[in-house]
Amino acid sequence: MMYGGLYSNPVPRFITLTTDFGLQDAFVGAMRGVILTIAPQARIIDITHEIRAHRIADAAYALASAVPFFPPECIHVCVVDPGVGSGRRPIAAAVGETLFVAPDNGVISLALEALQAATGASRHAVHLDNPQYWLARVSNTFHGRDIFAPVAAHLANGVPLQVLGPPLDRLVTLGHPPPESMPGGRLQGHIVYVDRFGNLLTDIAQAALARADPQSIRIEVGGSTLVGLNRSYADVEQGDLLALISSNWHLEVAMREGDAARALQVRVGDPVIVSGLDPAHREARK
Amino acid sequence: MMYGGLYSNPVPRFITLTTDFGLQDAFVGAMRGVILTIAPQARIIDITHEIRAHRIADAAYALASAVPFFPPECIHVCVVDPGVGSGRRPIAAAVGETLFVAPDNGVISLALEALQAATGASRHAVHLDNPQYWLARVSNTFHGRDIFAPVAAHLANGVPLQVLGPPLDRLVTLGHPPPESMPGGRLQGHIVYVDRFGNLLTDIAQAALARADPQSIRIEVGGSTLVGLNRSYADVEQGDLLALISSNWHLEVAMREGDAARALQVRVGDPVIVSGLDPAHREARK
Amino acid sequence: MMYGGLYSNPVPRFITLTTDFGLQDAFVGAMRGVILTIAPQARIIDITHEIRAHRIADAAYALASAVPFFPPECIHVCVVDPGVGSGRRPIAAAVGETLFVAPDNGVISLALEALQAATGASRHAVHLDNPQYWLARVSNTFHGRDIFAPVAAHLANGVPLQVLGPPLDRLVTLGHPPPESMPGGRLQGHIVYVDRFGNLLTDIAQAALARADPQSIRIEVGGSTLVGLNRSYADVEQGDLLALISSNWHLEVAMREGDAARALQVRVGDPVIVSGLDPAHREARK
Numbered sequence: 042m043m044y045g046g047l048y049s050n051p052v053p054r055f056i057t058l059t060t061d062f063g064l065q066d067a068f069v070g071a072m073r074g075v076i077l078t079i080a081p082q083a084r085i086i087d088i089t090h091e092i093r094a095h096r097i098a099d100a101a102y103a104l105a106s107a108v109p110f111f112p113p114e115c116i117h118v119c120v121v122d123p124g125v126g127s128g129r130r131p132i133a134a135a136v137g138e139t140l141f142v143a144p145d146n147g148v149i150s151l152a153l154e155a156l157q158a159a160t161g162a163s164r165h166a167v168h169l170d171n172p173q174y175w176l177a178r179v180s181n182t183f184h185g186r187d188i189f190a191p192v193a194a195h196l197a198n199g200v201p202l203q204v205l206g207p208p209l210d211r212l213v214t215l216g217h218p219p220p221e222s223m224p225g226g227r228l229q230g231h232i233v234y235v236d237r238f239g240n241l242l243t244d245i246a247q248a249a250l251a252r253a254d255p256q257s258i259r260i261e262v263g264g265s266t267l268v269g270l271n272r273s274y275a276d277v278e279q280g281d282l283l284a285l286i287s288s289n290w291h292l293e294v295a296m297r298e299g300d301a302a303r304a305l306q307v308r309v310g311d312p313v314i315v316s317g318l319d320p321a322h323r324e325a326r327k
Numbered sequence: 328m329m330y331g332g333l334y335s336n337p338v339p340r341f342i343t344l345t346t347d348f349g350l351q352d353a354f355v356g357a358m359r360g361v362i363l364t365i366a367p368q369a370r371i372i373d374i375t376h377e378i379r380a381h382r383i384a385d386a387a388y389a390l391a392s393a394v395p396f397f398p399p400e401c402i403h404v405c406v407v408d409p410g411v412g413s414g415r416r417p418i419a420a421a422v423g424e425t426l427f428v429a430p431d432n433g434v435i436s437l438a439l440e441a442l443q444a445a446t447g448a449s450r451h452a453v454h455l456d457n458p459q460y461w462l463a464r465v466s467n468t469f470h471g472r473d474i475f476a477p478v479a480a481h482l483a484n485g486v487p488l489q490v491l492g493p494p495l496d497r498l499v500t501l502g503h504p505p506p507e508s509m510p511g512g513r514l515q516g517h518i519v520y521v522d523r524f525g526n527l528l529t530d531i532a533q534a535a536l537a538r539a540d541p542q543s544i545r546i547e548v549g550g551s552t553l554v555g556l557n558r559s560y561a562d563v564e565q566g567d568l569l570a571l572i573s574s575n576w577h578l579e580v581a582m583r584e585g586d587a588a589r590a591l592q593v594r595v596g597d598p599v600i601v602s603g604l605d606p607a608h609r610e611a612r613k
Numbered sequence: 614m615m616y617g618g619l620y621s622n623p624v625p626r627f628i629t630l631t632t633d634f635g636l637q638d639a640f641v642g643a644m645r646g647v648i649l650t651i652a653p654q655a656r657i658i659d660i661t662h663e664i665r666a667h668r669i670a671d672a673a674y675a676l677a678s679a680v681p682f683f684p685p686e687c688i689h690v691c692v693v694d695p696g697v698g699s700g701r702r703p704i705a706a707a708v709g710e711t712l713f714v715a716p717d718n719g720v721i722s723l724a725l726e727a728l729q730a731a732t733g734a735s736r737h738a739v740h741l742d743n744p745q746y747w748l749a750r751v752s753n754t755f756h757g758r759d760i761f762a763p764v765a766a767h768l769a770n771g772v773p774l775q776v777l778g779p780p781l782d783r784l785v786t787l788g789h790p791p792p793e794s795m796p797g798g799r800l801q802g803h804i805v806y807v808d809r810f811g812n813l814l815t816d817i818a819q820a821a822l823a824r825a826d827p828q829s830i831r832i833e834v835g836g837s838t839l840v841g842l843n844r845s846y847a848d849v850e851q852g853d854l855l856a857l858i859s860s861n862w863h864l865e866v867a868m869r870e871g872d873a874a875r876a877l878q879v880r881v882g883d884p885v886i887v888s889g890l891d892p893a894h895r896e897a898r899k
Contacts, residue, residue, distance in 0.1 A: 088356030126845020273412020559698020
């Protein structure tokens, strides 16, 4: 098989970046420079660089909430990589036309699942072990610049996934427990993300609340109990807590123009318990 | 009238973004994805995403101070939207070739005024009520992604303003009181913005100080009185307070390589009183 | 000499930005607008805008660590400018094809040195004193917008360096002392940068450690002594301090998933002393 024959025609491609490098140092700048040196036609789009340091689960959530809104022909680079320089594998993955480049630590797992669920496309992944597509000199502390950025740029130039390394069947996942049914028709989920406003995002999908009476549903979180689902922040007074459906269609707990996480003193992983999910069931029990 | 005939030829357009979404979550990333899905040729330029949460007046000031420096053929999207999901209207507006997309809460009012004053062009606005130009599924908490981003992208594709919704005559304005003349030839204005360095920007225009003697003009703010206008920060010693003309040609109070807002314990809305504005008048009074 | 003859053909060019303006105000937005008004084809790439206010040395370090990873045909604009409006000179400089625009306060000095060392190209510089390439109205507090951004945009349009002002032979440098040999074969360097993770970057090059035994080398910093060089953060336990080679090939002191600067209570300028650099020498002394 001729090498050149593997190339698809170079096409303008978007490369998105999601990292915990922050914006105060030149880390992200150096990654941008590497990409534009190899693939000057690539357009670099930031998702975020302010993921809290080393918080893989936060990055996974952020990436998964943005990826479905991008065009399919994107290369998503995600570098939250506390294991840099250790045995963890650098990987690239494809779901349909969409490509990912990241360490194999679960950081792209939620986005891969979301895309597979949305498109029905299968997933392919490779272990990035071909240094031909890395920078000539690779540090032990900054694979974002030395491995992930150049690999993404070569992908944007039409280099096919399979030349970057051998196929990988299993990727690391986050292993979050799904929401759990409890006695009395209650459902226990968790806070999975706290955004910059202090809003609490949970893993309880809108569908799980479908049969509930929006007036009488009860949400327990951080020692407080909220009754009823609101439609939008503006439905309550400033400083009041409320529950509503988030912009990615899950249960959210918020404080109007305030910080619910601070007010309730809760954080990612804390339980959220919903009751009153099935009024019919409740009537039957009586 | 044929629908297609309304389209101008698609041209490369800049879309600027000004929000309070911050850069730590994927909110801005999702907006970028929506824009590039609909209008892949659009070039997205950030003004700022770090407007303090829900501070409409801060966003209005920031936007108005940047817009005059952009090319006319821009689409400025500004989303500081504490009323999202409530009755406040989503709008688009045009001043000459320049377009705006925002909630109708005053956030674009200062920029509209600035552009109208600079160009003499008239203003047109519409109420965004045509869901054909929104995402298929609209959340109640993230119209930046679901309404404002897609509308901006469609405008970048040449969709004319008038198909987005019915015309609107009156838009919400901020209702800031203008500076006020006081007994003794004094002028009372206000701090209208505090920048990241702690510099105090006021609503007192350079023109109002035109007849003053720069050596003897007196500025009272936060219980301190400054005498004289300096030319630049470097005119005083490190840590000294000074008054000068800001980069948008208004009175500014600053501390060299320090934080005037913190030193004076003042904030937006606090009064700034200027005296010695008219030496001739003062002489005459004697 | 005909003016027009000086122009090279306009080519798409990258303009990078490094400032301490932060991202919460519209300063950077206004600079972007100015550039795109003059040179709409230019592609603006951020290195960082979160340099701590007025910290020229931090900016110099950040710029020098990113510039080598960019394509040569870039214009690097760096504005950390506490002397704005004073006598300090605005300058532009060239090393080979790479251009710089900045105040003459040392902020580009490390990047110029790095590029000259890497390419062997000579350096040319001019004093920006030709207002034809500035905004029509120049403030005393925001030369980033009024002088540096328009000059960079004109350079991106093919305006040659020499029409921007007269040549300058000497530029301001930072005057950092190099690491110093001490009795007993020890070497004293300094912390030159602290990154967002709290990692301590020093001025002690990897080459200076070449003959040391990686197991027995001793690093003293902030009252603590580390023994041995590690390969990557993952070599030690969470919360442990370690010494390793940084991604720009100098000695670095870090704490795994922690903040070494906070733990050791050290900052830029503090000494770092290395001993055990030459085992042969030590043997001979015995």
